[in-house]
Amino acid sequence: MQFPCGDVTIALDHGNGDVSFVSHAHSDHLNGVRRKEKIIASEETIALAELKGTQHNLQNVKLINAGHILGARQIIVENDGSKAVYTGDICLRDNLIAKGADIVECDHLIIEATYADPFYKFPPYEEVCEQMAKWIKENYEKGANIVIGCYELGKAQELVKLLNNYCNIAPLVNEKTNRFCEVYEKFGVKLDHVLIGSDEAEEMMKKPFVALVPMRNGKRYFARKIAEAFNRETLVAIATGWAMRYGFNVDMAFPLSDHADHHDLKYYIEQSNAKEVEFFSGDGSSLLGNKPLNPRLSIF
Ligand SMILES: [Zn+2]
Incomplete structure (x- = not known):
């Protein structure tokens, strides 16, 4: 997907254009952008994704907050008297680290649809954080290790913050x-965490500990291996919006999401007043009500 802007073509989260807009640093939004010289992105995204390109400023282009993870931005492009917005991944409510996304009125909107199904109404954020903290504290204080499967960018930092603030634990x-x-941390978010393999970590692992691991390791078999290695009960949890619907091979699954749910996406579309709406992830048809669905509906 691209936006024209005068004589320039802006590629949206890919490398096929004169300039690439990178909404945020998750790998599924970085296709072909590493080789680009001209980049439109926040400083945080450039640092997180280790992009080598230089920041490119264009008239008629503005970036606004997208929530989701550190540095996530939406792009607004005005061209030929029409205003277009591409959201990237968005989250409308504040979380422990990022402020909720801004919404602007526009003519043409390209929005995510990850949790577009009306089934997805996430429970209140604060409630999920409290439930998670309660479960972790109870089991940790009983002498168990806790292993939590999560995405290493965004969710992991949110969980470090949650463990610091609610449980006084450095994972x-x-x-x-x-x-x-x-x-x-370089951008001002204080996160108390310990690197596995460091002397401090070795010392900590003599007692019950909490560890954040990649999603692929957030499973019972992995917890069993940890339990055997340390001769200590080990419980495993995951934190993802998909926990609302799907079963995972874990002791607990928490619906902690950094995306907008169906209701928030619908609200965004209504508030934007967009005449034309497209989706770049998933099937967004349930979000449209009587708005026309652009025939160029596409997935990348
Ligand atoms: Zn993302």
Whole structure:
């Protein structure tokens, strides 16, 4: 997907255009952008994604907050008297780290549809954080290790913050998560965490600990391996919006999401007053009511 802007074509989260807009640093939004010289993105996104290109400023282009993860932005492009917005991934409510997304009126809207199904109404954020903290504290205080499967960028940092603020626990993290945490810290988000393999981590692992692991390891078999290695009960949880619907092979699944749910997406579309709406992820038809669906509905 692209937006024209005068003589220039702006590629939306990919490399096929004169300039690439990178909404945020999740890998599914970075296709072909590493080789681009001209980039439109926040400083945070450039640091998190380790982009080499230089920031490109265009008249008639503005970036606004998208919520979701550190540095996530939406782009507004005015061209030929018409205003177009591409949201990237968005979250409308504040979380422990990011402020909720801004909404602007526009003519043409390209919006995500990850949780577009009306089934998805996420419980209140604060409630999920409290439930999670309660479960972690109870089991940790009983002497169990806790392993939590999560995405290493965005969700992991949100969980570090949750563990710091609600449980007074500094979790163990792997190298990749640690690097992302360091970028967050550079931009002023304080995160108390310990790198697995460091002397401090070795010391901590003599007692019950909480560790954040990649989603693929957030499973019972992995917890069993940890339990055997440390001769200590080990419980496993995951934190994702998909926990609302799908079963996971874990002790607990928490619906902690950094995306907008069906109701928030619908609200965004209504508030934007867009005449034309497209979706770049998933099937958004249930969001449209009587708004016309653009025939160029596409998925990338
Ligand atoms: Zn994302």
